[in-house]
Amino acid sequence: MSRIDRRSWLKGAAAAAGGLVAAACDRLTLNPTVQQTLARAEGLTRRTQRALFPRMALAPEFSPEDISPDFRANGTINPQDPAYVALREAGFSDYRLVVDGLVERPLALSLADLRALPARSQITRHDCVEGWSSIGKWTGARLSAVLEAAGLKEGARFVVFHCADKLEPRVDERGRYYESLDLEDAFHEQTILAYEMNDAPLPVAHGAPVRLRVERQLGYKHAKYVMRIEAVESLTPIRGGKGGFWEDRGYEWYAGI
């Protein structure tokens, strides 16, 4: 075998071996048992973070000069749902945030009602699961105030946020965005239903008229275009059963890392 032959043979063998390893890794990734085993780390991470970090520890807050001039809008940036378009064209004057499920007093809150509730302003860093960060100022009603006004029933363990946007173009409801929190994050001081961004009404691209802010978690937990908040005992019967649009597509429900 000449030197050139040997070299190309070695190259070919290395490429073939590499291809085998790569294919094996992909098959391993798609194996349900492997998926489940790897996903166990999420529970370990959640329990560890919750055990080590104080329950009510605040995410860092920044000063006005830190606000990003180029805060990126991700996911849906202009919902086409007819009901939403009608609301938007009327300046959200007909918007009602429905609060129902396991609550004593179901609510339908207008923007004026939300603004009348105890509010909080915070300048925080938004960390997208993709890796980028932007800083913005958010003002909104504290979610705890909304939930206290509605009064959670005994069995309520999670709150689910139903949104106006479909992130996946489908005729049925499976493409519609939703998210969920447990009560620990729902009652955190910085968890708010924001109606203002950077001292102006929340822009459509960022979730007008109301979006969730849950500052100690990744961007996809911050549901935009929130239309309804439902208190539930379990997430399993809802949609894909994993507690959110992205969670049903393989992302972690606990997005603290």
Next chain:
Amino acid sequence: MPSAERPRPPMETIRRHGLVTRLTHWTNVLAVLVLLASGLQIFNAHPALYWGETSTFSRPWVAMAAVERGGEFVGLTKVGEAVFETTGVLGYSGEVRGFPAWATLPGYRSLADGRRWHFFFAWVFAINLAVYLAAGLIGGHVRRDLLPDRDQIRPRRILREIADHARLRFPRGAEAKRYNLLQKLAYLIVVFVLLPMMLLTGLCMSPAFGSVGYGLIELFGGRQSARTLHFLSASAIVLFVVVHLAMVVASGAWNNIRAMVTGRFAVRPEEAGT
């Protein structure tokens, strides 16, 4: 001149690596491989790096992208002010993506699957590193084997070791029973700087960690700086592994690998007359 009459001194076999070192070494090999490949998958979700707290989208200091030029895609990689054509590897490799399929876990694009691998093996990596460091500090491995001995840090000695290393002249006899100075420094930097940096800069990207550990994020210069340092530390580890593997091969692949598996290492006797 070697002569047939002179009997070759017998090969001496020593115990080189303790059990903890061997177990944590191979666990670390697996964890780092998975973390590296799944980390590149995660990087591909936003193939750009920034300095500071936030992303200055129009001014990344590293970015990979693809542009269409004459009906064909060209992969471009920006580093600082320089832009390189990296078609086939970075920016574009059959599809628009940062790192190519062969370098990522999984090979197909999936941030969700990449994160699962990454955060499972991050635990393996962290626990393994803690075991190694605890055992190494308590058991004396660090002091005995990794910290330079007094005679190794004399200037003339250092110069000679650098010269020997560059010529791939490896020690024999008694000298081969300990690591040389450059080796010690490389291992110390890896176990006390680079590996812990991966863990700390990784934690600084966690939005929940910021609620208690913001001081550390500030120390690194902000979350996006921490992400950049995570990438740079990983690159330094890759560089170390390349040199490490080259040295393993150059100084006797079989003997070195056997030593890291069974612990037993054959020491070549001193050359006669030296």
